[in-house]
Amino acid sequence: MATERTFSIIKPDATRRNLTGAVTKMLEDGGLRVVASKRIHMTREQAEGFYGVHRERPFFNDLCTFMTSGPVVVQVLEGENAVARNREIMGATNPENADEGTIRKVHAESIEANSVHGSDSLENAKIEIDYFFKPEEIVG
Numbered sequence: 001m002a003t004e005r006t007f008s009i010i011k012p013d014a015t016r017r018n019l020t021g022a023v024t025k026m027l028e029d030g031g032l033r034v035v036a037s038k039r040i041h042m043t044r045e046q047a048e049g050f051y052g053v054h055r056e057r058p059f060f061n062d063l064c065t066f067m068t069s070g071p072v073v074v075q076v077l078e079g080e081n082a083v084a085r086n087r088e089i090m091g092a093t094n095p096e097n098a099d100e101g102t103i104r105k106v107h108a109e110s111i112e113a114n115s116v117h118g119s120d121s122l123e124n125a126k127i128e129i130d131y132f133f134k135p136e137e138i139v140g
């Protein structure tokens with residue numbers, strides 16, 4: 001087992017419903033440690049850059065509008081197999097398909113407003129962490 005870092009976003013549907021603490025508790029209870037955290041309001045440019053891999057997907061424009069519709073909390077999470085562990089705690093993209101007890105099953109509103117983002121690979125985690133955090137903002 002390897003200690004990893006992954007990148008998480010608590011999305012605008014969750015911050016709007018004051019669920020930052022509830023979501024963070026589920027991440028912590030799942031064995032992850034928050035080693036960096038900040039609340040920001042993403043610009044359109046930041047959202048489009050962050051979701052660049054999805055640029056050709058039909059949901060890209062709506063997704064960027066949603067992600068800039070309110071504050072988000074960007075976090076770096078650390079723990080054993082953190083990338084995969086975080087994806088387990090989050091649950092499936094579509095909350096209708098998410099397992100019981102996952103963040104998306106408990107809190108998500110829809111496939112788009114699904115409360116959290118989590119990196120899908122260790123490689124992307126590094127890219128995404130660097131997109132939002134300076135090294136000195138991460139305290140392990």
Ligand code: RTP
Nearest residue numbers: 059063092093111112113114116117118119120
């Ligand atoms: P994420 O990147 O946010 O952790 O979620 P994911 O890997 O489970 O999902 P992904 O396929 O990467 O999609 C990124 C985000 O786009 C929104 N989405 N909307 N309307 C739709 O059909 C649709 N599909 C995806 C979701 O907010 C999803 O998390």
Ligand code: MG
Nearest residue numbers: 117118119120
């Ligand atoms: Mg994804």
